[in-house]
Amino acid sequence: MALLPKNISFSRQVLPVIALLGLVFAVFFIWNGLPDRELSEPDQEPPRATGELAYENRVAGAGVVEPSSEVIQLGTALSGLVTDLRVQPGDFVEKGEPLFTVDTRAIRSQLAQANSAIGEARAAIAEAQAAQSTASRQLALYRNVDDPAAVSRAEVIRAEGDVSAANGRLQLARARLQAAQATAQTARTEIGRATVRAPIAGQILAVNIRPGEFLSTMGGGGAPFIEMGETRPLHVRIDIDEEQASRVDLGASAIISPRGAANSQVKASFIRAEPLVVPKRSLTNSASERVDVRVLQVIYQLPEGDSRFRVGQQVDAFIPAAKTADSE
Amino acid sequence: MIWIAIRMLTGDRQKFYGLLFGIAFSTLLITQQLTIFVNLIERGASGVYNVSSADVWVMDPVSRTTDVAYAMPSTALDKVRGVKGVEWAVPHLRANASVRTKDGDLEGVAVIGVDDATLIGLPKSMVEGSTDVLSQPDAVIIDDVGTTRMFPGESPIGERLELNDQRAVVRGIADAIPSFTSTVVLYTKYSQALRYVPGTRNRLSFVLVGAADGVEAKSLSDSIEEQTGLKAQTRDEFARDGVQFIIENTGIPLNFGITVLLGFIVGVAIVGLTFSLFIRDNIKQFGALKAIGVTNGKIARMVAAQAAMVGLIGYGLGVLGTVGFIYGFSNNPTFKGFYIPWQIPLISFAAMVLIIALTGWIALRGVMKTEPAAVFR
Amino acid sequence: MSKSNTAQPAICTRGVTRDFPAGQDTITVLHGIDLDVKAGELTYLVGESGSGKTTLISIMCGILWPTEGEVQVFGTDIYHLSDTELVNFRLENIGFIFQQYNLIPAIDAASNAAVPLIAQGMPRHEARERSIEMFDKLNILDQADKLPNQLSGGQQQRVAIARALVHEPRLVVCDEPTAALDASSGRRVMDLLRDVAVAEDRACIIVTHDNRIFDLADRILVLEDGRITHDGTQMPEDH
Numbered sequence: 001m002a003l004l005p006k007n008i009s010f011s012r013q014v015l016p017v018i019a020l021l022g023l024v025f026a027v028f029f030i031w032n033g034l035p036d037r038e039l040s041e042p043d044q045e046p047p048r049a050t051g052e053l054a055y056e057n058r059v060a061g062a063g064v065v066e067p068s069s070e071v072i073q074l075g076t077a078l079s080g081l082v083t084d085l086r087v088q089p090g091d092f093v094e095k096g097e098p099l100f101t102v103d104t105r106a107i108r109s110q111l112a113q114a115n116s117a118i119g120e121a122r123a124a125i126a127e128a129q130a131a132q133s134t135a136s137r138q139l140a141l142y143r144n145v146d147d148p149a150a151v152s153r154a155e156v157i158r159a160e161g162d163v164s165a166a167n168g169r170l171q172l173a174r175a176r177l178q179a180a181q182a183t184a185q186t187a188r189t190e191i192g193r194a195t196v197r198a199p200i201a202g203q204i205l206a207v208n209i210r211p212g213e214f215l216s217t218m219g220g221g222g223a224p225f226i227e228m229g230e231t232r233p234l235h236v237r238i239d240i241d242e243e244q245a246s247r248v249d250l251g252a253s254a255i256i257s258p259r260g261a262a263n264s265q266v267k268a269s270f271i272r273a274e275p276l277v278v279p280k281r282s283l284t285n286s287a288s289e290r291v292d293v294r295v296l297q298v299i300y301q302l303p304e305g306d307s308r309f310r311v312g313q314q315v316d317a318f319i320p321a322a323k324t325a326d327s328e
Numbered sequence: 329m330i331w332i333a334i335r336m337l338t339g340d341r342q343k344f345y346g347l348l349f350g351i352a353f354s355t356l357l358i359t360q361q362l363t364i365f366v367n368l369i370e371r372g373a374s375g376v377y378n379v380s381s382a383d384v385w386v387m388d389p390v391s392r393t394t395d396v397a398y399a400m401p402s403t404a405l406d407k408v409r410g411v412k413g414v415e416w417a418v419p420h421l422r423a424n425a426s427v428r429t430k431d432g433d434l435e436g437v438a439v440i441g442v443d444d445a446t447l448i449g450l451p452k453s454m455v456e457g458s459t460d461v462l463s464q465p466d467a468v469i470i471d472d473v474g475t476t477r478m479f480p481g482e483s484p485i486g487e488r489l490e491l492n493d494q495r496a497v498v499r500g501i502a503d504a505i506p507s508f509t510s511t512v513v514l515y516t517k518y519s520q521a522l523r524y525v526p527g528t529r530n531r532l533s534f535v536l537v538g539a540a541d542g543v544e545a546k547s548l549s550d551s552i553e554e555q556t557g558l559k560a561q562t563r564d565e566f567a568r569d570g571v572q573f574i575i576e577n578t579g580i581p582l583n584f585g586i587t588v589l590l591g592f593i594v595g596v597a598i599v600g601l602t603f604s605l606f607i608r609d610n611i612k613q614f615g616a617l618k619a620i621g622v623t624n625g626k627i628a629r630m631v632a633a634q635a636a637m638v639g640l641i642g643y644g645l646g647v648l649g650t651v652g653f654i655y656g657f658s659n660n661p662t663f664k665g666f667y668i669p670w671q672i673p674l675i676s677f678a679a680m681v682l683i684i685a686l687t688g689w690i691a692l693r694g695v696m697k698t699e700p701a702a703v704f705r
Numbered sequence: 706m707s708k709s710n711t712a713q714p715a716i717c718t719r720g721v722t723r724d725f726p727a728g729q730d731t732i733t734v735l736h737g738i739d740l741d742v743k744a745g746e747l748t749y750l751v752g753e754s755g756s757g758k759t760t761l762i763s764i765m766c767g768i769l770w771p772t773e774g775e776v777q778v779f780g781t782d783i784y785h786l787s788d789t790e791l792v793n794f795r796l797e798n799i800g801f802i803f804q805q806y807n808l809i810p811a812i813d814a815a816s817n818a819a820v821p822l823i824a825q826g827m828p829r830h831e832a833r834e835r836s837i838e839m840f841d842k843l844n845i846l847d848q849a850d851k852l853p854n855q856l857s858g859g860q861q862q863r864v865a866i867a868r869a870l871v872h873e874p875r876l877v878v879c880d881e882p883t884a885a886l887d888a889s890s891g892r893r894v895m896d897l898l899r900d901v902a903v904a905e906d907r908a909c910i911i912v913t914h915d916n917r918i919f920d921l922a923d924r925i926l927v928l929e930d931g932r933i934t935h936d937g938t939q940m941p942e943d944h
Binding site: 012015025041240262 | 405447
């Protein structure tokens with residue numbers, strides 16, 4: 001203890017001070033070292049029920065946005081190369097507006113062929129008519145000769161034969177004309193079929209074909225050629241777990257928010273509930289569809305002109321629960 | 329008189345330091361072992377505490393802890409969202425996977441899939457990078473202790489891993505408390521995690537729930553259980569479940585209990601013997617004081633003062649030692665997140681008080697029994 | 706009690722008997738001691754080992770209960786006081802000089818001598834000043850700051866005397882003060898005791914069997930087998 005001043009005792013003064021400082025330090029250290037287990041608010045807004053639903057009974061579901069007409073996947077009636085593509089994704093089209101055309105050259109040549117067959121048939125008719133009139137006149141001439149010696153019986157019979165042959169040729173030629181005309185009509189119809197037109201007024205959602213591609217009537221590669229639907233207004237199809245289905249207040253409006261933008265919520269009005277309860281399609285990120293859960297699908301109409309919702313987008317929905325369903 | 333008592337105590341250096349050592353060692357042993365014990369078993373709850381924003385965890389009724397969980401169908405999320413008082417609910421996936429490192433080694437990892445949109449389920453803070461990196465393709469965030477295990481001495485940022493034949497790129501390091509087994513943890517988006525974990529039918533391990541303002545977590549978990557038929561635990565309950573699981577399935581409590589008991593016994597033995605010797609050495613002085621006219625009460629106060637001084641200094645040094653130990657090892661990944669729960673110094677203080685009171689009382693009995701008349705013999 | 710009342714004896718014992726249990730039996734150490742000790746005198750209590758003088762002195766200064774009999778110290782019936790009152794009575798009125806001094810080794814000489822004052826509740830520094838005054842009287846002023854184990858036997862004896870007198874007790878009890886000292890030191894201590902301890906209203910009892918100092922007594926009481934066999938100013942011839 002020689003290091004210390006004489007009147008300071010190591011055991012009586014320094015040690016207690018060290019111990020005391022140690023305790024103070026320990027309190028400080030322990031206080032600061034306590035783990036931060038405070039609950040914190042999430043940085044990003046998670047989907048949540050708001051307004052009157054926040055503290056009410058409700059049913060939640062996930063769903064996708066779809067056109068009010070549902071998605072129409074257009075095919076082609078004829079196989080062939082795409083020669084003309086009239087629309088782009090996003091275009092609004094009227095009913096009957098042509099969308100694309102497949103190669104019609106083969107059909108057009110058939111038409112031309114039919115047309116020439118018509119000409120040929122017409123010529124044959126004219127020729128048959130001429131032959132018939134000639135034969136008719138000759139027969140009439142023979143009939144008008146009263147002198148039986150002047151015209152032999154054989155002559156008359158030959159002339160009668162000529163007339164009926166000419167009549168037959170004329171009928172044949174007429175039949176050929178009709179056939180050729182029918183062929184031409186068929187070709188024209190085919191040409192019309194080669195152009196695919198909008199079945200309803202709506203918006204083009206996807207175009208999966210490009211000019212020059214070959215389209216098969218069997219459908220190609222899985223993807224539909226053109227998808228369209230009426231997007232004014234949009235609908236959402238909400239999946240509700242069958243166990244929860246009985247709780248849903250069918251007819252009430254739902255609160256819908258797009259995935260990832262939970263704070264932009266809209267009110268969607270009820271359209272209908274699908275009569276068929278179907279196996280759940282994976283909408284909540286599950287990898288496969290091998291899920292033994294069935295869902296009731298309920299359709300709601302989104303307000304018009306809301307640009308935040310797009311067809312195919314996933315949404316979260318909160319629907320009020322039926323008052324009677326909850327015993328509370 | 330207290331002054332005299334303190335002088336008497338410190339006058340006998342050997343015994344004074346012997347007493348201090350006994351108390352300090354015993355405090356150190358009890359405090360430090362209890363601290364390590366508590367921290368070790370709380371590793372069972374680290375998975376819960378790492379998620380800072382969930383009030384309630386919803387799981388399959390058979391799930392027990394964050395690591396022992398049975399997956400639910402994905403509609404469970406919507407069931408939970410439909411419960412009154414649920415402010416929000418997000419999916420949470422926890423699964424084990426094998427990862428192939430660039431050396432070709434296979435390493436077991438825990439894959440944690442957090443909600444795609446909100447990233448709820450990530451630890452509160454990051455060591456490196458920000459949570460936004462998860463929006464990059466194939467991005468995963470590794471935990472800091474996992475970094476030291478999987479990439480010792482190098483930065484894992486940008487490292488490519490192979491998970492279930494999928495590419496994963498480490499883009500960030502999270503500041504997380506490791507699990508009991510210190511498994512490497514990879515955080516990724518829920519949708520991504522589904523690809524990284526080999527497919528089973530149901531994948532949703534947990535639904536994390538935030539309670540609406542003014543809704544008690546406990547009552548919310550009750551109503552979730554009632555309405556959905558799933559198991560809902562509040563954060564604290566679920567953390568306790570994790571701790572309970574460790575306690576039930578390991579020998580840790582017994583081992584540490586034995587050590588703590590040994591610390592107590594050593595403390596009683598050293599302190600008791602030394603204090604008794606000290607009092608016996610001074611019994612003549614105490615007798616003289618009694619004869620001169622010091623009441624038994626004052627004598628008791630003197631002995632109490634001696635015991636208190638030894639106890640306080642020894643306890644202070646012991647706690648200081650524990651703090652020094654925890655502080656010294658705070659950078660070691662094994663001790664990552666270790667802290668001294670404030671209850672433990674109080675427990676060891678109580679133990680010290682018990683030791684001191686016990687030995688002091690035994691010693692004091694000797695003094696009390698001394699007849700003042702003995703001074704004339 | 707007023708100080709002028711010198712006629713009253715300082716200590717007055719009546720029929721003091723003391724038994725000690727010894728296995729099945731009891732041994733009677735004192736047999737009905739009737740004794741008056743006057744203030745202002747140096748009283749010797751002399752006896753062989755086992756004569757009961759230690760028991761008698763213990764009873765007279767209030768640290769050992771008699772089996773029978775009464776003890777009055779300056780008019781106070783001390784064994785009718787409560788425990789705490791008795792302890793405080795000792796603290797106020799009696800000074801002790803033990804054979805082995807029983808100094809506290811951890812505190813210095815002056816503080817050792819100040820112990821009775823400190824025990825009375827006097828602040829430490831004031832008590833120490835008072836004890837240093839007493840050291841001055843005892844000519845050991847230069848030893849005040851030393852620890853007991855740094856002092857010689859005689860010096861320790863003086864510190865013990867200082868401790869016995871520092872609070873100015875009315876009764877001083879001294880157990881074998883010269884047993885550990887050689888003849889000349891013994892006489893010097895006794896001279897000192899006569900000088901400082903004996904006062905008009907103070908009784909001073911010295912327990913001893915040291916025949917070298919018998920001539921310094923004012924009164925000698927001889928105790929044999931628990932009975933007072935001699936009471937005079939000189940030792941009887943047969944001793």
